[in-house]
Amino acid sequence: MIGYCKDREYMAFVYEYMAQGTLREHIAASGRNGGCLPWKQRLKNALESAQGLEYLHTGCNPPLIHRDVKATNILLNARLEAKIADFGLTKAFDYHNNTHLFTNTLAFTPGYVDPEYQATMQPTTKSDVYSFGVVLLELVTGKPAILSDPEPTSIVQWARQRLARGNMEGVVDARMQGCYDINGVWKVAEIALKCTAQGSAQRPTMADVVTQLQECVELEEGRAPSFHTGGSSGDDNHNAYGSAQSTDVSSNTAFETELRIPTVATDPGPTAR
Template identity: 75%
Template sequence: MSNTTIIKLPNKEEISTGHVDDSDSLRLVENRRFTYKELEVITHGFERVLGQGGFGHVYDGFMEDGTHVAVKLRSHSSNQGVKEFLTEAQILTRIHHKNLVAMIGYCKDGEYMALVYEYMSQGTLLEHIVGGGRSFPWRQRLRVALESAQGLEYLHKGCNPPLIHRDVKATNILLNARLEAKIADFGMSKAFDHHNGKYIAANTFVGTLGYVDPEYQATMRPTTKSDVYSFGVVLLELVTGKSAILSEPEPTNIIHWVRQRLTRGNIEGVVDAQMHGGYNANGVWKVAEIALKCTAQASAQRPTMADVVAQLQECVELEESLTQDFNTGGSNIDSSWNYNGYGSGQSTDVSSNATFETELRIPTVPLGPGPVAR
């Protein structure tokens, strides 16, 4: 496998706009470059599909040293182009955090383009949330929430320039064999200069139905608070066990659904019944309140990801300080739960009906930040 030296790093303007020259940007990751034939060997002829999205198929693979990997190969019919491919490759070569999915290498061999990631054996968070009755206890959900928040906080504060993910959702949070959560899919990410207060305006509106910040939708200017909003939706999914858009009894977003019930003090009507009462009501209230703050209509009223991490850490400490009466498995998992790395049928790609243009209007409900009744 190729092992050449990194020659050039992009400047902030190149990264933030995505306008990086193809030939130059490829040098960013040439120390991790694979040929197409090497990927054929790694994947045993692209034998086992782990998932599929707008970029293409994700394949199971093993490196020469036995390292388990996931290979995302761009389809010729993909609606994601070279720009998105290069954006993700560039970002993943310069970000390193325990709660971000790591890139092992990449391939751009003629017409073939692929990204090689660490293998995440327990699939997407969404698969666990709607796992069909399998054990996903409150303590585990709390840990996943905290770890995901830590990954986003790193993007916002630990990167130079900082990054806005722009497509935070339950299918872009993956879990490894130890059920540790990691943020994935950076093809639609954008950099911003927080020192000058300049945010990147995009020509194309990117997001997923149910997770999109209404302020971003209106202004076309994503900010870190756009990610905070989306993460708030993920928190509500963890609490309720429901998806971002509820279809019954009529289509509504999860924020409106939860807010209606919590204003009546109905915490039992909100919490996922599959947890079978194995939670502390005060802890669940706290997380739900954090989520509703994150999803305030005005971004100025939302917390930062650093604030969210601190508050979730308090929730974890509260949970750990309680008695162990309801030990439903903690970090354990049903042994029959055999998820593949990228979800059978659940794409970790940003697109595949996830990315849409500005003319698609998302049904929103006025969700003022008002106090939550107890």
């Protein structure tokens, strides 16, 4: 947060401008750059988002449950750094006093909802973990949380069936044209399946997810570069995204470094000072 404005009955928070829009736009290749988001950039954004959620779950007292984690609530700034956005449904959860949080209505977006939360109306930090697992599957496959063809199907069910048969080629986003470390992609897919386990007890914590994603980043960084002939390669797309990362914008660097949590984008209004 950069600051706030209070002008009689008008109030507003001022956050960093997230110039590159949502992660969902980039996964769908409808973002500002238009090209396919390279695997290395997908991994980077996954790790940054996971670090933001880990902060909410472990760095805040009491812990905070976001309750609406999805690819459209992960925003990218001009340097393509990912930050969690939209805290309108966030709730506090007091582990120390064993206080359970019950809700009267489901807050999650279809396709991202934790089945255990849906059954008990009791969200936990593991509810955020489930939703984040769906985001990881979107990054691996390039597909939305709910597939519509031939009939509406959860990406979790769709990917789980294929990965159980060892069919990674039928799951990974073909637009990346093999420009990735296959072991790293498998590892991210496995993390996603663990995050989307039916029971919350079987899911990892966000701290565990951060550690495992860091290992995936190391695998990708250690990969020898691959080359493709003809068409637009993943490396070409990576250069297009890399140029966006070098864009200089004015932001509160100290705040970003200290908290490591993304921000909420708001429309500027006439009351901004």
